[in-house]
Amino acid sequence: MYEGIVQDLIDELGRLPGVGPKGAQRIAFHLLQADPVDVRRLADVLVEVKARVKFCSVCFNVSEADLCRICADPRRDQTVLCVVEEYKDVVAIERTREFRGRYHVLGGAISPIEGIGPEQLHIRELMTRLADSQLTEVILATDPNLEGEATATYLTRMLKPLEIRVTRLASGLPVGGDLEYADEVTLGRAFAGRRSAE
Amino acid sequence: MYEGIVQDLIDELGRLPGVGPKGAQRIAFHLLQADPVDVRRLADVLVEVKARVKFCSVCFNVSEADLCRICADPRRDQTVLCVVEEYKDVVAIERTREFRGRYHVLGGAISPIEGIGPEQLHIRELMTRLADSQLTEVILATDPNLEGEATATYLTRMLKPLEIRVTRLASGLPVGGDLEYADEVTLGRAFAGRRSAE
Numbered sequence: 001m002y003e004g005i006v007q008d009l010i011d012e013l014g015r016l017p018g019v020g021p022k023g024a025q026r027i028a029f030h031l032l033q034a035d036p037v038d039v040r041r042l043a044d045v046l047v048e049v050k051a052r053v054k055f056c057s058v059c060f061n062v063s064e065a066d067l068c069r070i071c072a073d074p075r076r077d078q079t080v081l082c083v084v085e086e087y088k089d090v091v092a093i094e095r096t097r098e099f100r101g102r103y104h105v106l107g108g109a110i111s112p113i114e115g116i117g118p119e120q121l122h123i124r125e126l127m128t129r130l131a132d133s134q135l136t137e138v139i140l141a142t143d144p145n146l147e148g149e150a151t152a153t154y155l156t157r158m159l160k161p162l163e164i165r166v167t168r169l170a171s172g173l174p175v176g177g178d179l180e181y182a183d184e185v186t187l188g189r190a191f192a193g194r195r196s197a198e
Numbered sequence: 199m200y201e202g203i204v205q206d207l208i209d210e211l212g213r214l215p216g217v218g219p220k221g222a223q224r225i226a227f228h229l230l231q232a233d234p235v236d237v238r239r240l241a242d243v244l245v246e247v248k249a250r251v252k253f254c255s256v257c258f259n260v261s262e263a264d265l266c267r268i269c270a271d272p273r274r275d276q277t278v279l280c281v282v283e284e285y286k287d288v289v290a291i292e293r294t295r296e297f298r299g300r301y302h303v304l305g306g307a308i309s310p311i312e313g314i315g316p317e318q319l320h321i322r323e324l325m326t327r328l329a330d331s332q333l334t335e336v337i338l339a340t341d342p343n344l345e346g347e348a349t350a351t352y353l354t355r356m357l358k359p360l361e362i363r364v365t366r367l368a369s370g371l372p373v374g375g376d377l378e379y380a381d382e383v384t385l386g387r388a389f390a391g392r393r394s395a396e
Contacts, residue, residue, distance in 0.1 A: 002289055003260055009247045012240045017228045023216050029286060030215045036248045042210045043244040049207045050234045062201055088227060091200055
């Protein structure tokens, strides 16, 4: 075992996703030898990110204010709404510059295995948003995997009575992957070629 | 790009060894959704480790006091000294329970490629330590790779005039690897079978 506090650091680092025990050790030793100023900056940004980052009260995107930058921007098209699973999907889609509407971040996808049902996602808030708005189209941009497809199918059924046009991203996204890993061109084309949801 | 502070966090995490840009993103999103108490604890341990962890003034082992636990322990054999590259090597050797002497941590190995020469390591302090002591044996336990071998060869030459017994760990350690990754049994046997340095 290592000196008390060093072991504490290794334990804390080992809890991070994708960091195994050896990786945690490697990072810890790096930090032991690093400039204290650099380590302090990392510690500060950790505290600050939790203090400052909130979620947009309208779309649940990550935001430092009550309204995120996209919801607060009057130039964004109020008639098209893009429904995504996570904040990182918003960033990926913004990067394509193909979409000028607004977003709704579900906070995940329906996954019976992980015990995530529709009530754990921001679907109720989506329905409220759709009830009184000038929306003419809802784009379901969930991940092209099992959970994403299930979520899109569920939402398609929920949205049917509202008689709004509901579309899905064009196939062209590699199936079985995560939306965020698609390159800009592929994701941009998938946007341009979006189809009506059955 | 992400919201300012989120991008700052991704940038900071991306500087850690073994964490690529995607890994940094993944950790950042995990932290965004994590319990603030957990994130705070990680930040605190980072600050604390830099504040509390120092290096032993005698052997340069990691220590929370001026003298590390091993140097401060009167039960440790004062006649045998084990020279290692890094703190993690001390921990690996302690785990074998084969060695009851004391250590000297060089702080790395000679590596012309990385611009590390003997003067960047704690070799001068080692020579001072050897000058006035009851030492009868110095074990050179550097890593069994190019840099470790070069360092051991250099030290062997330096120690020759002192007429102290200088030994190397037995072969048995996998060549080309890092000492710290050897399992306890292998490392313990390498200790038991140590040979005289040429």
